[in-house]
Amino acid sequence: MAAAGKVIRCKAAVAWEHNKPLVVEEVEVAPPQAGEVRIKIVATGVCHTDLYRLYEGTNKDGFPAVLGHEGAGIVESVGSGVTEFQPGDKVIPLFMSQCRECHFCKSPKTNLCEKGILDPGHDKKVFENSRITCKGKKVVQFMGTSTFSEYTVLKEICVAKIDPAAPLDKVCLLGCGICTGYGAAVNTAKVEPGSTCAVFGLGAVGLAAVMGCKAAGAKRIVAVDINPDKFEKAKVFGATDFVNPKDHSKPISEVLIELTNGGVDFSFECIGNVGVMRSALESCVKGWGVSVIVGWTDMHDFSARPIQLLIGRTWKGTLFGGFKSKDGVPQMVKAYLDKKVKLDEFITHNMNLDQVNDAVELMKRGQCIRVVLSVSP
Numbered sequence: 024m025a026a027a028g029k030v031i032r033c034k035a036a037v038a039w040e041h042n043k044p045l046v047v048e049e050v051e052v053a054p055p056q057a058g059e060v061r062i063k064i065v066a067t068g069v070c071h072t073d074l075y076r077l078y079e080g081t082n083k084d085g086f087p088a089v090l091g092h093e094g095a096g097i098v099e100s101v102g103s104g105v106t107e108f109q110p111g112d113k114v115i116p117l118f119m120s121q122c123r124e125c126h127f128c129k130s131p132k133t134n135l136c137e138k139g140i141l142d143p144g145h146d147k148k149v150f151e152n153s154r155i156t157c158k159g160k161k162v163v164q165f166m167g168t169s170t171f172s173e174y175t176v177l178k179e180i181c182v183a184k185i186d187p188a189a190p191l192d193k194v195c196l197l198g199c200g201i202c203t204g205y206g207a208a209v210n211t212a213k214v215e216p217g218s219t220c221a222v223f224g225l226g227a228v229g230l231a232a233v234m235g236c237k238a239a240g241a242k243r244i245v246a247v248d249i250n251p252d253k254f255e256k257a258k259v260f261g262a263t264d265f266v267n268p269k270d271h272s273k274p275i276s277e278v279l280i281e282l283t284n285g286g287v288d289f290s291f292e293c294i295g296n297v298g299v300m301r302s303a304l305e306s307c308v309k310g311w312g313v314s315v316i317v318g319w320t321d322m323h324d325f326s327a328r329p330i331q332l333l334i335g336r337t338w339k340g341t342l343f344g345g346f347k348s349k350d351g352v353p354q355m356v357k358a359y360l361d362k363k364v365k366l367d368e369f370i371t372h373n374m375n376l377d378q379v380n381d382a383v384e385l386m387k388r389g390q391c392i393r394v395v396l397s398v399s400p
């Protein structure tokens with residue numbers, strides 16, 4: 024490869040400040056160091072978590088940054104000691120590491136890895152180890168990935184090698200939202216055949232949770248959203264009942280308990296709203312109902328009455344749907360190629376990197392499920 028070992032100058036969408044549009048700039052991407060992989064990003068999804076960093080969240084000083092963490096691409100070059108990857112391999116960058124060696128990686132009970140976000144110095148290290156600069160300034164690689172860039176560098180423990188037959192402009196979505204929602208149902212909740220489920224929030228994450236419930240054999244899947252435009256899509260993924268909280272004057276948990284004769288077996292909060300987290304818990308059946316928090320927020324506390332748990336409900340949370348990242352992503356790619364999971368149906372818009380701010384606006388206004396940006400030609 025001509026550029027191997029050299030700095031690559033390329034295009035990236037840079038977030039200079041909190042609450043400001045992104046600017047497409049020329050950036051410099053350093054060669055991969057030991058244990059690292061430089062990747063040409065071909066396509067990327069725009070996920071709510073990218074917007075969260077830009078417009079909400081507690082981390083207002085993590086700028087300038089290159090956002091994007093739902094991408095797919097091709098290995099351009101590898102650093103010393105890397106044997107698993109070769110230039111030309113199709114890969115998906117991972118915001119959750121899987122080193123396969125730490126205490127957590129060795130346990131089947133979790134998908135967290137001690138070398139990733141569990142490490143207390145993680146944010147600082149991600150900044151220090153950034154391989155991207157713009158106008159002489161080091162740029163934060165958001166979530167360690169930075170897929171809104173034609174090239175990026177990741178640690179090899181944060182890269183999944185995937186089937187060479189995979190279409191990158193579709194499987195990029197497996198880098199975050201789809202695995203998160205789908206895995207919440209099949210891995211974290213372990214939805215049982217014949218069960219009744221409720222999914223709150225029908226963005227890509229919630230729709231993927233609906234798809235996971237259906238794959239696990241749920242008999243009834245109640246889709247809940249304040250935007251009724253989302254119900255048609257939810258049906259495509261397997262939802263059987265549709266509830267708009269705005270159509271009801273009583274609490275949504277009461278509506279669901281009535282609708283399902285006592286409450287659902289499994290519920291999923293896919294919004295990041297602490298009030299809805301409580302509603303999702305209270306919508307579960309007494310005795311064995313399981314509620315999974317999937318939506319992300321680091322800004323608010325949640326609350327509930329202990330009695331809700333004392334009477335047998337379980338409240339859980341999940342990151343990346345409980346998938347061990349390096350193992351799970353290639354399996355999900357295969358499931359897509361085998362037509363066992365849908366991806367195309369999540370994509371409502373295709374654009375290119377120059378239109379990233381239009382994509383962000385569509386997400387903000389709730390007018391899309393997923394925009395896929397074509398990044399490198």
Ligand code: APR
Binds near residue numbers: 203223
């Ligand atoms: N009740 C029901 N539905 C709601 C409510 C509410 N109070 N508030 C918002 N919604 C719906 C929106 O109408 C939208 O359809 O929740 C959905 C959220 O979808 P997106 O904004 O597209 O978000 P998505 O990408 O699916 O991510 C959802 O998961 O990974 C996290 O950070 C992500 O917290 C976010 C969540």
Ligand code: ZN
Binds near residue numbers: 120121
């Ligand atoms: Zn590990």
